[in-house]
Amino acid sequence: MAQLWGGRFTKETDKLVYDFNASISFDKRFYAQDIRGSIAHVTMLAGQNILTEEERDQIIEGLEDIRRDVENGELLITEEYEDIHSFVEANLIDRIGDVGKKLHTGRSRNDQVALDMKLYTRDEILELDRLLKSLLETLLHMMKEHTETYMPGFTHLQKAQPVTLSHHLGAYFEMFKRDRSRMKDIYRRMNTCPLGAGALAGTTYPLDREYTASLLEFDGPTLNSMDSVADRDYLIELLSAMSTVMMHLSRFSEEVIIWNSNEYQFVELDDAFSTGSSIMPQKKNPDIAELVRGKTGRVYGALMSLLTTMKGIPLAYNKDMQEDKELAFDAMDTTKGCLALFTGMLATMKFRKDRMADSAKHGFTNATDAADYLVNHGVPFRDAHGIVGQLVLYCIEKGKALDDLALEEYKAISPVFEDDIYEAVSMKTCVEMRNTIGAPGKAAMDKVIAQEEAYLIAE
Numbered sequence: 001m002a003q004l005w006g007g008r009f010t011k012e013t014d015k016l017v018y019d020f021n022a023s024i025s026f027d028k029r030f031y032a033q034d035i036r037g038s039i040a041h042v043t044m045l046a047g048q049n050i051l052t053e054e055e056r057d058q059i060i061e062g063l064e065d066i067r068r069d070v071e072n073g074e075l076l077i078t079e080e081y082e083d084i085h086s087f088v089e090a091n092l093i094d095r096i097g098d099v100g101k102k103l104h105t106g107r108s109r110n111d112q113v114a115l116d117m118k119l120y121t122r123d124e125i126l127e128l129d130r131l132l133k134s135l136l137e138t139l140l141h142m143m144k145e146h147t148e149t150y151m152p153g154f155t156h157l158q159k160a161q162p163v164t165l166s167h168h169l170g171a172y173f174e175m176f177k178r179d180r181s182r183m184k185d186i187y188r189r190m191n192t193c194p195l196g197a198g199a200l201a202g203t204t205y206p207l208d209r210e211y212t213a214s215l216l217e218f219d220g221p222t223l224n225s226m227d228s229v230a231d232r233d234y235l236i237e238l239l240s241a242m243s244t245v246m247m248h249l250s251r252f253s254e255e256v257i258i259w260n261s262n263e264y265q266f267v268e269l270d271d272a273f274s275t276g277s278s279i280m281p282q283k284k285n286p287d288i289a290e291l292v293r294g295k296t297g298r299v300y301g302a303l304m305s306l307l308t309t310m311k312g313i314p315l316a317y318n319k320d321m322q323e324d325k326e327l328a329f330d331a332m333d334t335t336k337g338c339l340a341l342f343t344g345m346l347a348t349m350k351f352r353k354d355r356m357a358d359s360a361k362h363g364f365t366n367a368t369d370a371a372d373y374l375v376n377h378g379v380p381f382r383d384a385h386g387i388v389g390q391l392v393l394y395c396i397e398k399g400k401a402l403d404d405l406a407l408e409e410y411k412a413i414s415p416v417f418e419d420d421i422y423e424a425v426s427m428k429t430c431v432e433m434r435n436t437i438g439a440p441g442k443a444a445m446d447k448v449i450a451q452e453e454a455y456l457i458a459e
């Protein structure tokens with residue numbers, strides 16, 4: 001048991017208490033951020049003549065040696081230390097002696113941990129953004145390929161009107177694009193440096209907080225020392241944004257599962273991205289999509305947990321806040337993993353254009369267009385709606401699609417129909433007539449694709 005305090009204690013910490021309190025098993029993952037923050041701190045301390053230049057250099061060299069030894073496996077981060085901050089400081093003192101004891105001048109673990117978590121989270125946001133961008137690139141590539149792949153669009157999971165696969169995928173493009181912009185917002189809002197806030201009330205040393213902030217690439221220092229050590233808003237925001245990413249991935253997964261079902265057969269999953277059954281030889285299951293859908297609950301859970309943890313905490317730092325880490329780390333790992341796997345699954349998925357077009361044709365997805373045809377020939381829309389309703393009923397009785405009826409059958413229900421009805425209700429016409437901004441027609445879709453392409457180049 002190695003801890004940084006003990007002077008005012010007359011007894012050893014109870015072993016159970018020590019273990020309950022310790023965080024090294026999970027905060028060891030930000031050793032590099034802890035060392036980076038310490039290097040910036042001593043650089044600033046020397047700049048302010050609080051440390052000499054020799055002391056600064058010795059400490060920095062010691063810290064860099066620790067980082068190197070951890071990275072090449074020579075130094076193990078073991079649980080005999082309470083947390084990563086204790087581990088680094090104790091190792092530094094072992095290596096360079098008494099001068100190492102000056103590292104913590106003008107600093108508390110409260111502002112130190114606030115800094116480490118922000119440094120770690122900033123990198124995670126950039127990685128999440130990179131993964132989202134790669135998903136968007138995959139989507140855009142597929143969108144370009146499928147501007148004329150017709151499929152039914154659904155409402156209430158009932159066939160509604162025909163769309164294209166490009167258009168359907170484009171809906172997800174918009175969702176993940178918004179997710180990226182949320183990442184950017186969070187980064188911008190959180191990018192202030194808490195170091196120098198001390199335990200809660202700043203310090204009596206003449207720290208140059210602006211200098212420390214610039215060394216660590218923050219936009220500036222935080223402006224209230226109590227808030228600096230007590231703020232976890234940015235984690236709640238990130239958990240919320242990741243929950244939204246997961247919600248989008250989960251909806252998409254649900255569609256993949258439906259499309260992959262025996263009844264639909266719109267898609268075929270790549271063998272590398274599906275799994276079999278131990279008993280049923282014929283099975284090829286969409287486990288990746290199911291797991292992504294399932295893991296969404298975990299990320300929502302982390303958001304609810306942290307909101308609940310924070311709600312009763314008086315200012316400033318309280319130990320409750322140590323609970324932020326396992327939650328946030330698990331949610332970050334889960335979201336990143338799901339994004340990477342989902343993108344791989346999507347990129348290797350094959351679409352069965354024949355099944356999709358056939359499904360669109362057989363669900364009366366062109367009924368609205370048949371009604372529009374009548375309207376264009378002078379029939380009021382409400383009457384046209386009724387006439388096409390009768391036609392649909394007739395088709396259901398005969399087991400036919402609108403496209404398959406003879407002109408006499410059309411005329412028996414309304415004399416307004418002429419030969420050009422066939423073109424009016426063809427899948428191609430139904431989609432290609434819809435060309436307002438955001439609609440599935442190829443001309444409209446091509447414009448959107450060009451716009452999204454420019455966005456991916458710019459950002």
Ligand code: ARG
Pocket residue numbers: 023027083109110113317319321322
């Ligand atoms: N392990 C702690 C955490 O994650 C570090 C800060 C400890 N500060 C303290 N006063 N005990 O929050």
